[in-house]
Amino acid sequence: MNQVQNGFVKKLSPPQVLVIGFAATILAGAFLLSLPISTENGQPLPFIDALFTATSAVCLTGLVVVDTATTFSTFGEMVIMILFQVGGIGIMTFATFFALLVGKKIGIRERLILREAFNKIDMQGVVRLVLAVVIMTLVIEGVGFIILSLRFIPEWGWGKGLYYAMFHSVSAFNNAGFDLFGDYEKFSSLVRYVGDPVVNLTIGGLFTLGGLGFIVILELVEYRVTKRLSLHTKLVLTMTGILIFVGMVVILAIEWRNPATLGNLPWYDKLLASFFHSLTPRSAGFNTLSLADMYPATLFFTLFLMFVGASPSSTGGGIKTTTLATILLAVWGMIRGRENVVTFRRRIPYNQVYKALTVTVASITVVLIVTMLLTITENPNNILTAMFETVSAFGTCGLSMGLTSELSLEGKILITITMFAGRLGPLTIAMALARSLKQPPYRYPEERPLIG
Amino acid sequence: MNQVQNGFVKKLSPPQVLVIGFAATILAGAFLLSLPISTENGQPLPFIDALFTATSAVCLTGLVVVDTATTFSTFGEMVIMILFQVGGIGIMTFATFFALLVGKKIGIRERLILREAFNKIDMQGVVRLVLAVVIMTLVIEGVGFIILSLRFIPEWGWGKGLYYAMFHSVSAFNNAGFDLFGDYEKFSSLVRYVGDPVVNLTIGGLFTLGGLGFIVILELVEYRVTKRLSLHTKLVLTMTGILIFVGMVVILAIEWRNPATLGNLPWYDKLLASFFHSLTPRSAGFNTLSLADMYPATLFFTLFLMFVGASPSSTGGGIKTTTLATILLAVWGMIRGRENVVTFRRRIPYNQVYKALTVTVASITVVLIVTMLLTITENPNNILTAMFETVSAFGTCGLSMGLTSELSLEGKILITITMFAGRLGPLTIAMALARSLKQPPYRYPEERPLIG
Ligand SMILES: [K+]
Numbered sequence: 001m002n003q004v005q006n007g008f009v010k011k012l013s014p015p016q017v018l019v020i021g022f023a024a025t026i027l028a029g030a031f032l033l034s035l036p037i038s039t040e041n042g043q044p045l046p047f048i049d050a051l052f053t054a055t056s057a058v059c060l061t062g063l064v065v066v067d068t069a070t071t072f073s074t075f076g077e078m079v080i081m082i083l084f085q086v087g088g089i090g091i092m093t094f095a096t097f098f099a100l101l102v103g104k105k106i107g108i109r110e111r112l113i114l115r116e117a118f119n120k121i122d123m124q125g126v127v128r129l130v131l132a133v134v135i136m137t138l139v140i141e142g143v144g145f146i147i148l149s150l151r152f153i154p155e156w157g158w159g160k161g162l163y164y165a166m167f168h169s170v171s172a173f174n175n176a177g178f179d180l181f182g183d184y185e186k187f188s189s190l191v192r193y194v195g196d197p198v199v200n201l202t203i204g205g206l207f208t209l210g211g212l213g214f215i216v217i218l219e220l221v222e223y224r225v226t227k228r229l230s231l232h233t234k235l236v237l238t239m240t241g242i243l244i245f246v247g248m249v250v251i252l253a254i255e256w257r258n259p260a261t262l263g264n265l266p267w268y269d270k271l272l273a274s275f276f277h278s279l280t281p282r283s284a285g286f287n288t289l290s291l292a293d294m295y296p297a298t299l300f301f302t303l304f305l306m307f308v309g310a311s312p313s314s315t316g317g318g319i320k321t322t323t324l325a326t327i328l329l330a331v332w333g334m335i336r337g338r339e340n341v342v343t344f345r346r347r348i349p350y351n352q353v354y355k356a357l358t359v360t361v362a363s364i365t366v367v368l369i370v371t372m373l374l375t376i377t378e379n380p381n382n383i384l385t386a387m388f389e390t391v392s393a394f395g396t397c398g399l400s401m402g403l404t405s406e407l408s409l410e411g412k413i414l415i416t417i418t419m420f421a422g423r424l425g426p427l428t429i430a431m432a433l434a435r436s437l438k439q440p441p442y443r444y445p446e447e448r449p450l451i452g
Numbered sequence: 453m454n455q456v457q458n459g460f461v462k463k464l465s466p467p468q469v470l471v472i473g474f475a476a477t478i479l480a481g482a483f484l485l486s487l488p489i490s491t492e493n494g495q496p497l498p499f500i501d502a503l504f505t506a507t508s509a510v511c512l513t514g515l516v517v518v519d520t521a522t523t524f525s526t527f528g529e530m531v532i533m534i535l536f537q538v539g540g541i542g543i544m545t546f547a548t549f550f551a552l553l554v555g556k557k558i559g560i561r562e563r564l565i566l567r568e569a570f571n572k573i574d575m576q577g578v579v580r581l582v583l584a585v586v587i588m589t590l591v592i593e594g595v596g597f598i599i600l601s602l603r604f605i606p607e608w609g610w611g612k613g614l615y616y617a618m619f620h621s622v623s624a625f626n627n628a629g630f631d632l633f634g635d636y637e638k639f640s641s642l643v644r645y646v647g648d649p650v651v652n653l654t655i656g657g658l659f660t661l662g663g664l665g666f667i668v669i670l671e672l673v674e675y676r677v678t679k680r681l682s683l684h685t686k687l688v689l690t691m692t693g694i695l696i697f698v699g700m701v702v703i704l705a706i707e708w709r710n711p712a713t714l715g716n717l718p719w720y721d722k723l724l725a726s727f728f729h730s731l732t733p734r735s736a737g738f739n740t741l742s743l744a745d746m747y748p749a750t751l752f753f754t755l756f757l758m759f760v761g762a763s764p765s766s767t768g769g770g771i772k773t774t775t776l777a778t779i780l781l782a783v784w785g786m787i788r789g790r791e792n793v794v795t796f797r798r799r800i801p802y803n804q805v806y807k808a809l810t811v812t813v814a815s816i817t818v819v820l821i822v823t824m825l826l827t828i829t830e831n832p833n834n835i836l837t838a839m840f841e842t843v844s845a846f847g848t849c850g851l852s853m854g855l856t857s858e859l860s861l862e863g864k865i866l867i868t869i870t871m872f873a874g875r876l877g878p879l880t881i882a883m884a885l886a887r888s889l890k891q892p893p894y895r896y897p898e899e900r901p902l903i904g
């Protein structure tokens with residue numbers, strides 16, 4: 001191996017590799033999308049819009065400044081699809097890797113991969129891991145493609161039906177949130193399918209699986225053999241279940257009589273739509289109801305769900321279900337006077353709890369600052385619009401109350417940065433930028449300030 | 453001592469004593485304020501309004517559903533003043549005590565008090581502590597009273613001038629936020645004094661001192677002898693200074709040209725008003741500018757300042773300056789890859805950092821839930837109004853965009869509970885309610901979920 005190259009790679013920390021890799025992919029995508037061949041009308045897109053769209057695709061966000069179907073040519077759409085497919089696989093492998101790298105104990109199988117990948121100093125384990133992610137992705141997207149084909153071909157004919165089935169299956173599994181239904185009504189997402197169980201359950205199933213994360217899916221696939229689930233998987237499944245159930249109840253309770261959302265639907269469509277809208281903030285970004293017409297309380301609750309997002313090493317964003325679960329357990333433990341955070345007969349170590357709290361506080365800080373700046377650059381009537389946009393971008397969710405397509409130049413730049421920060425995590429970016437301090441050879445004496 | 457009584461008191465945990473003591477004081481106050489003698493027109497106030505006002509006074513919040521000066525008789529005003537004076541001294545002694553009780557190391561003098569108060573099993577130390585708080589309060593309020601008298605007597609005559617000087621000096625030092633300037637314009641607070649340096653600096657100085665907390669003031673007084681400051685005091689002073697400076701810059705930058713706030717003031721009044729408005733969210737609740745007319749970005753930043761609030765064992769509320777400082781240091785340390793939270797050549801122990809993060813997350817949770825409920829009960833045009841009201845109540849700040857006087861019955865109940873929860877802290881209340889778990893005699897094995 002080249003000595004110089006080796007030295008350079010060795011100098012980059014894992015956070016720096018992540019940041020540079022993502023930035024390079026986004027810039028390449030932005031270049032392609034700004035070519036005349038990428039647009040429907042042959043006019044090159046302004047670079048900021050191309051950059052915004054590429055960032056949104058690579059980061060699996062799904063916020064769009066221009067309507068995808070009516071603005072981009074088939075070439076442009078394929079570029080976008082490839083970007084979010086690369087983004088999805090990249091994030092899953094990177095995140096899984098990164099988790100293994102910092103020495104997380106996940107399970108016997110994963111520990112074997114870890115040992116192979118890093119101790120044997122060959123690339124066998126790495127290849128296997130990437131292969132596993134790719135195969136899993138293709139299998140699940142393939143199943144989604146077949147089901148959606150059965151639904152879309154009768155509606156749109158063979159060519160468009162197959163194309164739509166592919167695009168939306170890939171978009172859904174990767175929690176990308178991009179759709180091609182702008183032909184029907186610009187930026188309308190899945191509103192036309194509000195009462196369609198096949199489309200709702202297939203797309204919902206795809207992005208929910210994608211949001212569980214590679215490790216969880218792998219454990220579930222192997223459960224018939226191993227008969228055991230890790231604490232990580234138990235937390236992911238429990239918390240995801242709770243969020244879906246609570247979300248559905250809250251949406252049903254608040255929106256039941258709202259004529260612009262659930263009000264005029266029959267009860268079974270009310271159930272389907274509220275179920276879908278309790279799934280989609282996990283960070284899918286598809287919607288079957290008009291968000292701008294929801295009551296503020298529902299939107300506010302959706303903010304919370306988007307902020308939490310999906311699970312680690314997945315195609316979803318947010319602070320993650322396990323982070324929320326750990327925090328809730330820590331707060332509950334502190335209230336009950338317990339020393340340790342205990343769940344499922346396991347103890348979560350201090351530094352994990354600490355990390356969960358730090359990630360959350362750092363994320364809240366970013367969201368608050370961006371929201372504040374957005375109220376200055378966009379001057380929206382209702383601050384909720386700006387907050388919703390920010391949390392959606394940061395949680396890579398992609399739901400919007402309608403601000404995205406009206407963003408000013410400053411607003412577009414701000415949201416582009418937010419999508420990037422949200423995808424990689426504010427701590428990862430900060431770690432990539434900051435010079436790591438050496439531990440001092442001595443310890444300072446302890447002193448306790450009063451807290452709270 | 454009576455054996456049974458002793459047993460009962462022993463059974464109550466410190467959080468339970470706090471909660472019961474405050475609730476009893478509030479109920480007594482609400483009873484007095486609901487009497488016909490308490491109102492200007494002799495009509496008894498609806499009990500919910502009396503309860504709201506008593507809670508606001510005892511909790512040092514300062515949110516008012518009815519204008520204080522025009523609604524209450526002098527008797528009613530005196531009841532309110534006594535309530536916030538008792539609330540202020542009570543909170544300072546309780547909080548100082550509580551801090552000592554859980555074994556915080558604050559300084560040699562405090563440790564002596566601690567030993568005397570709790571190990572010698574007599575009441576000497578307790579009495580001395582309470583006396584110190586009372587004397588300090590009277591001295592500072594006395595100085596404020598004299599200065600304000602010099603300003604108010606020429607304006608209002610002897611009787612009203614002295615009365616106003618007393619009421620507002622006590623209100624300011626206790627960060628109560630109650631004022632009697634509704635005669636001028638209802639709910640107008642200090643708007644009439646926007647350019648008056650004497651009133652601004654005296655009242656601002658009083659509530660800033662009150663917000664620093666008993667321990668810090670004591671250390672500052674004794675500094676000439678001891679020549680040392682504890683880590684606690686250093687953190688409080690540094691963070692308070694940073695918040696004042698940053699707040700002033702942000703307000704000046706955003707509001708400079710706003711004709712409804714700073715725009716039409718000369719530059720020196722711009723400075724004075726922005727200085728005052730960077731002090732008041734610490735949790736004073738007085739205002740010299742109209743909050744409803746500020747730009748959303750300023751209000752949003754004020755939300756943050758109110759949420760942080762003042763310092764521990766003080767008359768102010770919020771999550772506290774030391775909590776914010778600890779969190780910022782922890783996040784910064786994590787970014788730089790440091791194992792410990794180090795500042796001023798001292799190491800803040802893990803469980804303090806942990807507590808800071810838990811307090812913050814629990815507070816954010818309460819604020820989000822209350823805001824969401826408030827959007828349902830009040831249906832405000834702008835969600836910022838509801839959020840502002842909630843954070844103001846929770847941080848016992850008392851600033852309002854105008855929602856308080858328009859609250860529905862449900863809204864009043866909600867804000868009453870929020871003021872109470874904010875004053876005592878959500879963790880204290882939860883601890884008072886929850887049954888403490890015994891540590892199990894065994895430890896569960898450790899397992900790490902993925903975080904973030
Ligand atoms: K998304």
Ligand SMILES: [K+]
Nearest residue numbers: 513629737849
């Ligand atoms: K106050």
